[in-house]
Every structure is written in C-alpha cells, then in structure tokens.
Amino acid sequence: MPPIILAIIPFIEAAIKFAPDATKIYEDARNLFAMWFHGGLITIEQQDRLRDWADNHETATLSGITPPEFTVEANPD
Amino acid sequence: MNYKKWKIGFSVSIIFGLLTAGAGLAAGMTWQAFVAVLCTSLVTQLAAYLMKHPVEDISDDPPPFRPPLWIFAALVLPIALTACKTPRLEPGGAYAPTNSVGQVVYSDTGLMLSDASYKLAYETVGAVFKFERDNRIAIWKLSPVVKSELDNLRPQVVDIDRRWAMARKTYRSNPTPAGLTAVQSILSEIQRIIPVVQQQMNPIYSKLTTTQ
Helix, strand or coil: CCHHHHHHHHHHHHHHHHHHHHHHHHHHHHHHHHHHHCCCEECHHHHHHHHHHHHHHHHHHHCCCCCHHHCCCCCCC | CCHHHHHHHHHHHHHHHHHHHHHHHHCCCCHHHHHHHHHHHHHHHHHHHHHHCCHHHCCCCCCCCCCCHHHHHHHHHHHHHHCCCCCEECCCCCCCCECCCCCECCCCHHHHHHHHHHHHHHHHHHHHHHHHHHCHHHHHHHCHHHHHHHHHHHHHHHHHHHHHHHHHHHHHHCCCHHHHHHHHHHHHHHHHHHHHHHHCCHHHHHHHHHHC
C-alpha cells in the first residue's frame, strides 16, 4: 500500500470516531440558529431538553464528576 | 503568493467564468451555445489568472489552519445571536412554566439563552479534548506539544465549569439580574477558550499538510 495511504489511515479512523461528537455539536448549533431565525419561538420540547441538559450538567459538576477527556492523564510512552 | 491566496484568486476566476456563461443562459441561450460560452469564458478567465499568477509563484509555506465548520459556528453564533431579536418561549416549557390555570408564572429567556450558548461552547471544547484523547497515540507521534498544551487548558475549563455550575445554582435559587450577569460572564470565559483550544491542533494540521 502506498505510504501516503498508510499515513492517513489513522486520521480517517480518527475522523470516523469524531463523527458522533461533531454531529452533536452541529445539531446544537442548528437548533440554536433555528430558535433565532425561524420565528424565534422556542418550543416546550426544546426548552425541556435544554433545561434537562443544563440541570444535569450543573448537578454532575457540583458533585465533582468530570468527564475523562477533561482530566489530565499521563503521557503515552 | 501563498497557496491560500492563490486558491482564492483561482476560485474567483472560476466564479467569474460561470457568471459570464450564466448570464447568457439567463438571456435565453440554447444549451449548446451555453456550453460553448461556458468553456470560452472559463478558458479566458483562467488563462488570464494563470498568466498573471502562475503555479510556480506559489510559496511552499503551509496554508494557515482552517478551523472546522462547527468551531466557526460556535465562534460566530454568540455574535450572530446578539444581532437578532429576542426569541419567545412557548408557555409551559421549563423556562416559561405555567400555573394550574395556564398562566405563565415567569419567563426566563436570559437563562435559556445562557444555557444554550454554554452547552454549545462546553461541547465544542469537550469535543476537541475528546478527539485528542481518543487519538492520543497517533497525535503524540505527530506532535507531543498538542497534549501538553491541552493539558494546560483542561484544568482551566474544569474550573470555569465548576464556577458556572455554582453561579447558575445561585441564580436559580435567587433569580436577579446580577446573578444572570455572573452566569453570562462565566459563559464568556469558556467562549474565549474555544479558539485557544482549536489553535492547539495547528501542529497536527501543519504536519498533515507537509506530509501530503
């Protein structure tokens, strides 16, 4: 296999792994834009979903729960 | 001329060529004539551009980092939102609860906007951290600096998050304008972190463009 293909395979794998996170952010951004640019009415469902996230996140943070990606870990060998 | 500027000029030439042909199409040209005009206008535009800026003039400097679209959206969103009218909350939602007879008890648009912006900012920063963590070995081999720089930022974000949670809890127990301002102030801190976090991925991008 050509070296350039071998070199980019890890990044293709990384992109595939990253896709769900990017999708989530894209959905958030799209919802926010929709709130503002499509009549500006925030539905009950949108409010409840956002409030659930914010309340749960607040509770988790105050309980000292930190997602693993936010913690400093040892360097790879 | 660096590659990025050259590429912009090249794209503009193509657009001009398409517009010229498009103008003919709009004027009722047949498709054969349209193809002929399209080819001619593209050749004319591109030839003129390439004569003035030949490929040999492109410098070998790697192009600057192009942030992904979602980071751009996260950065532009706060600015865009401030220019728009205040959204309305549908009565009965978590930010506009109603009493037993259906009257709105209170409507907290400020907290809703703050929560929405914070969620987007937090998840954007978290996505970069997670990307580095999920691909740590590959990124470490390319540039060990990325992890160390992100490790400097991780405790800062955790601290911001803890202060945001405390400020939000305080505001919810006693909703005052000053309390909301405190929450919004912390929100602006995490929004400022977004470009800094994104910048730490520059070495990866540079390495990739150099190897290609």
